[in-house]
Amino acid sequence: MKSNKDFSDTLLDWNRSSNYRQMPWKGEKDPYLVWLSEIILQQTRVEQGLPYFERFKKTYPTVRKLADAPEDDVMRLWQGLGYYSRARNLHATAKHIAYELKGKFPSIYHDIVKLKGIGPYTAAAIASFVFGERQAVVDGNVIRVLSRVYGIAEPFDTTDGRKQFNELAQKLISADYPGEYNQSIMDFGAQICVPAKPKCGECPFADRCVAYKDNRQDELPVRAKRIIKKERFFYYLVLKNDKEIIISKRGAGDIWQGLYELPMIESAKPIRKNLKKTVSDHLGVACEILNYSNIYTQQLTHQTIQSVFIFVDGIDFQQTNINGAIRVPLKKLHTFGFPKVVHLFLSEISLL
Ligand code: SF4
Numbered sequence: 342m343k344s345n346k347d348f349s350d351t352l353l354d355w356n357r358s359s360n361y362r363q364m365p366w367k368g369e370k371d372p373y374l375v376w377l378s379e380i381i382l383q384q385t386r387v388e389q390g391l392p393y394f395e396r397f398k399k400t401y402p403t404v405r406k407l408a409d410a411p412e413d414d415v416m417r418l419w420q421g422l423g424y425y426s427r428a429r430n431l432h433a434t435a436k437h438i439a440y441e442l443k444g445k446f447p448s449i450y451h452d453i454v455k456l457k458g459i460g461p462y463t464a465a466a467i468a469s470f471v472f473g474e475r476q477a478v479v480d481g482n483v484i485r486v487l488s489r490v491y492g493i494a495e496p497f498d499t500t501d502g503r504k505q506f507n508e509l510a511q512k513l514i515s516a517d518y519p520g521e522y523n524q525s526i527m528d529f530g531a532q533i534c535v536p537a538k539p540k541c542g543e544c545p546f547a548d549r550c551v552a553y554k555d556n557r558q559d560e561l562p563v564r565a566k567r568i569i570k571k572e573r574f575f576y577y578l579v580l581k582n583d584k585e586i587i588i589s590k591r592g593a594g595d596i597w598q599g600l601y602e603l604p605m606i607e608s609a610k611p612i613r614k615n616l617k618k619t620v621s622d623h624l625g626v627a628c629e630i631l632n633y634s635n636i637y638t639q640q641l642t643h644q645t646i647q648s649v650f651i652f653v654d655g656i657d658f659q660q661t662n663i664n665g666a667i668r669v670p671l672k673k674l675h676t677f678g679f680p681k682v683v684h685l686f687l688s689e690i691s692l693l
Contacts, residue, residue: 349515349522355545356525372446372471373404379463380427393422408439416599417678425597430458450476469520477510478523482530488562489534492551496565574611575648577603578620582658589666601677604663620653629655637682648682
């Protein structure tokens with residue numbers, strides 16, 4: 342194995358000679374905008390995140406503008422990106438920076454990582470890109486590259502494994518160009534050392550890569566735990582007349598907090614019988630089911646959501662009083678933020 346210096350030099354050479362796409366946040370020195378881009382890009386493909394970054398930057402060009410925005414507006418702009426706690430934390434931290442830190446973004450890793458919603462990865466990205474601090478980013482891309490080049494078979498999702506990858510990453514990062522190094526290894530993992538079918542034929546580490554030499558690219562990196570997905574069944578009630586519809590806001594402690602949805606019955610199993618009775622019991626009045634949609638399936642990291650939308654009739658719309666629900670004019674519906682699946686359904690029935 343060649344030296345650590347070779348690793349960072351090779352990576353920087355690759356970066357300087359590659360034609361990787363320029364992105365609006367690359368080279369950015371405003372910590373607010375770097376933070377914004379990093380939060381948007383977590384768990385999100387660049388192609389999907391890019392228009393969101395542009396919209397946020399235009400709507401809230403400064404941390405103060407974001408801090409002063411109503412939460413519903415922030416959530417609506419975030420709609421469709423998923424992992425909505427990111428948006429809530431972004432907003433809460435913007436307020437903290439704008440009011441308590443008097444608009445001054447912390448400038449060292451140690452302080453940045455204390456901000457709500459900013460983990461070690463994002464803090465290292467901001468500290469290195471903006472402030473030139475030698476702090477290595479460690480995300481899925483970095484772990485994949487390091488485990489393959491160095492043949493590390495330690496599971497990365499254990500305490501020991503995480504420690505090992507963090508230490509190696511910190512040892513390898515360039516002292517002179519930490520920001521460029523971090524950007525490069527992330528780009529390299531996204532472009533060359535990709536999860537399936539890495540492009541070893543065009544890789545500058547092929548002469549020393551353990552995975553390539555031993556043909557173990559598919560085995561590395563190693564994950565210890567299998568992700569077991571919980572299945573959830575959401576039955577949404579479409580309660581509307583010609584002018585209004587009933588919606589409700591999702592509360593704390595679950596997915597999609599702060600977004601709006603239709604009144605919903607959650608069931609641990611699919612409801613195959615007595616749907617009318619279940620809905621009537623839930624609403625507290627006898628009602629009719631006019632129709633229902635196909636099943637919409639949404640995969641989240643730890644859960645699979647199956648949603649069905651039920652068109653309900655036979656209730657006194659004006660008198661309906663479902664806990665926490667509000668009646669809104671159909672023409673105002675677009676001003677609320679909805680989870681993807683609800684937004685899709687409402688668009689399909691031409692309400693959005
Ligand atoms: S040789 Fe292949 S597996 Fe090894 S670092 Fe390069 S792309 Fe990844």
